[in-house]
Amino acid sequence: MLTAIKKDGTWITLPEKIPANKIDEWRRSADYYCPCCKMEMTIKAGNVRIPHFAHKNSSSCRASSEPESAYHLKGKRKLFQWLLSHGYQVDLEAYLPEIKKRADILVRIGGNRYAIEFQCSVIPEVEFIERTRAYQSIGIKPIWILAAKRLKRKSLYEFSLTRFQWLFITGSFHHPFLWMYCPETDHLSVLKNLTPFTPRTVFAELTTASLKFLPPSRALPQNCFGFPFLSAWRYKRNGWSLHRVKTARRCDPFFEELYSHHITPATLPIEVGLPVRGMLLIDTASIEWQAWLYMDVFQEKRTGEKISMADIICIFRKHSKKGEIKFRPLPLLHEKPIEYPVGQYIMLLEQLGYLSKLEEGVFKVEREFSLAFTSDQAQILEKNFYDKHKLMMEKGNIQYNQ
Incomplete structure (x- = not known):
């Protein structure tokens, strides 16, 4: 601590430096007490530590x-x-x-x-x-x-x-x-x-x-009203697709589910793993929580079929209850519902032309996700996707617009 109170109630703040020959003089000049617990304090200083107050005896001061x-x-x-x-x-x-x-x-x-x-x-x-x-x-x-x-x-x-x-x-x-x-x-x-x-x-x-x-x-x-990390994001996502399986735990439910749907990390649709607003709420990697939604919702849907937002949220909550989608606490931000990033993801898919809104909470599939059969084909689909949507992703304020 840098501050203390004297016996008469006046406050004192230690200077940044106290000459060695003056330290004892400071110590003898008054008794010092903790402003919080009122216990006696002493001045400590040396060649390494800067001058500061410390409790004289072992203290359980709640403010320290x-x-x-x-x-x-x-x-x-x-x-x-x-x-x-x-x-x-x-x-x-x-x-x-x-x-x-x-x-x-x-x-x-x-x-x-x-x-x-x-x-x-x-x-x-x-x-x-x-x-x-x-x-x-x-x-x-x-x-x-x-x-x-x-x-x-x-x-x-x-x-x-x-x-x-x-x-x-x-x-x-x-x-x-x-x-x-x-x-x-x-x-x-x-x-x-x-x-x-x-x-x-x-x-x-x-x-x-x-x-x-x-x-x-x-x-x-x-x-910032743009998304300046698109190139870095693409590079990182490609690396995840090729190498994530090397660090997977045995019996990992995510990879078990991928394989049961005949998907490998390298052939996940490029529409899975997109940056969206609010995704910092979710501790799980975006490519993983969006992949759960793809496998449980989008993979079986065909052009013209309907998708309910309520069903999407229900599936999202199911995976969160099972611990397959985890969240991070953000106590300094205003609270948002944990489903907020999901809504932003659906909104992005609508902007990209994959969905169209029929009514509040109900969407129609306009275009199916691009499922590759080989990693080489996945790279071609990735390039085509970003060639088409790069400007929108970088300048369309998808990430940070108000």
Whole structure:
């Protein structure tokens, strides 16, 4: 902790550096207490650790959820100073007695209060969600910022996110993004337009700016109204088709179902595994949950036959109950029904000319999916599909339109 209270109730914030010959003088000058649990604290400092307060005795202080690294202490101090330098009403390590929580930073912007949490360590998912809900229950909007050093980048547009890191996603289902900060470089970063391919692999754009030149009012990322990852998506999908079976578990129900329908991963229709809005709700890879719908709904349908949205949703729920389609919690986004991505997938098929709406919730098959018999034929169908629909997929705002 960087803040404490003295016996007379006044608050004190430690400076970033204390000369070695002054540390004992600071310690003797007053008694310090935790603003949260009121237990006595001491100043710790050294050649490695920056000056900070710590409980004198073993403490079960409810407001201190995990040990703080020098990286974390430095980060929240710099974020605090950044907001303070731009004239905002801001408190460092503000204790909120209504919920018995201590926010790294509490800032008032306009008529809203925001609790900023700079998270450098992994905490239990249930704790992340509980803390988020606690802030929201007293009208405070939580902003979770991930330590930038935690991000794993695989290529220009490809990143790997753990289940814990997915909890940080904010913005909206049309424009999702993730905040990151590095106190060592003093750079605030945004991973935006997140488009998941598998539970951990995600396509996104990374933008970075120095806090020195970035006013808080300009920190929110601009919305994207296109889909910039189509080439990367196609490459990844082709790789999945050719190699996914190598990592399949024995008796995997998904692959058992594929083979019972006389389909291999390499010959799945190209219409299976398309990026759609809201699919970040689903932890299961899009090519897999869309394949379940294909096998149970679309494969047996012929041109002119009807398809009911209610039947599609029923099948989707059946597979989710069996654990074959899984979901990811997104506590910082407004809640959407788990069927939302399915509706977006059906809407996309309608836009592409495969379905036409007869009435609300009822569609007619206008064109059947293109089932290949060999992997070579699948590659030809893939090229033809994207030659025809590439412009629409990239510029038609399928992914992020409002």
